[in-house]
Amino acid sequence: MNPLKKLAGQTVIYGLSSVVGRLLNYLLVPLYTRYFLPEEYGIVTELYAYVAFLVVILTYGIETAFFRYSQKVSNKRTVYSTALISLLISSSIFILIIFCSAQPISNWLQYPNNADYVRIFALIIGLDAVSAISFAKLREKNNATRFALIRLLNIFVNIGLNLFFIIYCPYAIEKGLSSADFVNSIYYESYGIGYIFIANLIASIVTFIMLLPEMIKSVWIFEKSLWRKMMIYAFPLLIAGLAGMTNETIDRILLKHLLPQNLNVSAEIGLYGAFYKLSILIVLFIQTFRFAAEPFFFAQEKEKNSRHVYAVVMKFFVIITSFIFLVVTMLYDFIIIFLGNSYHDDRGFVTVSILLAANLFLGIYYNLSVWYKLSEKTKYGAYLSIFGALITVFLNFLLIPVLGFVGSAWATLACYFCMSITSFYLGRRHYRIPYPIQRIFFYLCLTAILFFTSILFNLGTIIKLTFILLFIFIVFILEKPKKAVISSPKLFD
DSSP, rough: OOOOHHHHHHHHHHHHIIHHHHHHHHHHHHHEEEEEEEOHHHHHHHHHHHHHHHHHHHTTTTHHHHHHHHHSSHHHHHHHHHHHHHHHHHHHHHHHHHTHHHHHHHHHHTTOOHHHHHHHHHHHHHHHHHHHHHHHHHHHHTTTTHHHHHHHHHHHHHHHHHHHHIHHHHHHHHHTOTTTTHHHHHGGGGTHHHHHHHHHHHHHHHHHTTTTHHHHOOOOOOOOOHHHHHHHHHHHHHHHHHHHHHHHHHHHHHHHHHHHHSSOOOHHHHHHHHHHTTTTHHHHHOOOOOOHHHHHHHHHHTTTHHHHHHHHHHHHHHHHHHHHHHHHHHTHHGGGGGEEEEEEEETHHHHHHHHHHHHHHHHHHHHHHHHHHHOOOOOOHHHHHHHHHHHHHHEEEEHHHHHHHHHHHHHHHHHHHHHHHHHHHHHHHHHHHOOOOOHHHHHHHHHHHHHHHHHHTTTOOHHHHHHHHHHHHHHHHHHHOSOOOOTOOOGOO
């Protein structure tokens, strides 16, 4: 099969669980922003920022190490069982430690009355970390259908329980429905946002149970020498992951400490978290692409024209993400309706536009990262992520006191832009890929011109839609003739 068609097919199937599922989860945003005030949603945003860091720590880069050593070691089952046992042990220790120190942690977070939140998240993180390697096994085996079904089940359970706790339970009690006695036995109105976390926990438990067949079928062999090699390979990826997560989520943590004290800090964090959700379409595509691309890139490495394939993938990735950027920014007046009225802040459009651009460059960086993974120079991934993290932290400290959460958005864009440029030039030295730079630059410039023109002239919706169609038309004209074989140098003129 044509490698690009294979990647596209895998991306579509993974997208069923990622894009469709996350879009369904996206429908929870208008639910949360209508039932909870910005200051309440700010707590959710902050706690999930911490969770993101801990998930990276608990998986410690072993997924990518699993993909790498599944290609290098003849017995793939041993690679999987070694990774699985490692995660089971580390996750169990983590859950035990957090349970024993839940109250001090909740005090440190300034939520002394909610130590239960800490315990709930400890279980969620532990279960998700163990589940991650089984999901990786499904991806390595190209079992995208089962992967998608389990992910979708997780999402449907989570959404269903959110609707049950947030909408149905109060309604059943208020109307005195026949189920009111049962609801009264499990539902307490004062628990509020806590039911968001409970729904997540139950969904994680269901996912873990669904993945048990993969775990039970494991050979249950822990090969120490293999584990050491995997850890050496994965450790720089862990550092890169932590630095990367700093780039993605540290702003929601720093806002609590750097925003001017005359503001309602929790409400500001809630607004920023809601605006971040509006940039989700690019994030969805990037996540879907990554699920399919990582095993694809490793498998494609052995093919004769692999580097040309990587170059073409990058070009079309930029085209798609640029298109998504235009759709969201041009139709922002309609998209903002998804949020409750309390979240219709004038800073929304600027923040969302900046975050969309930031995530576009994040996606470019993920494409570029193939060079250090395939050349086994993963230390550069750590260096690049640390470089980005330093930019993020420095600019957040500099800009948040002046610009508020808009400063966080600018810091995110600066971080990913600098990481992409630096990674590109390092890649040219260590693992040169013939990217069609002029064509990619043209599409980025075209997107910027259409975007700024619509702002400067305050154009109406019809003209903005015309701009989107113009972008599609130009792409069609430029890419239609390129039907040569993938190895043809003409593809990269």
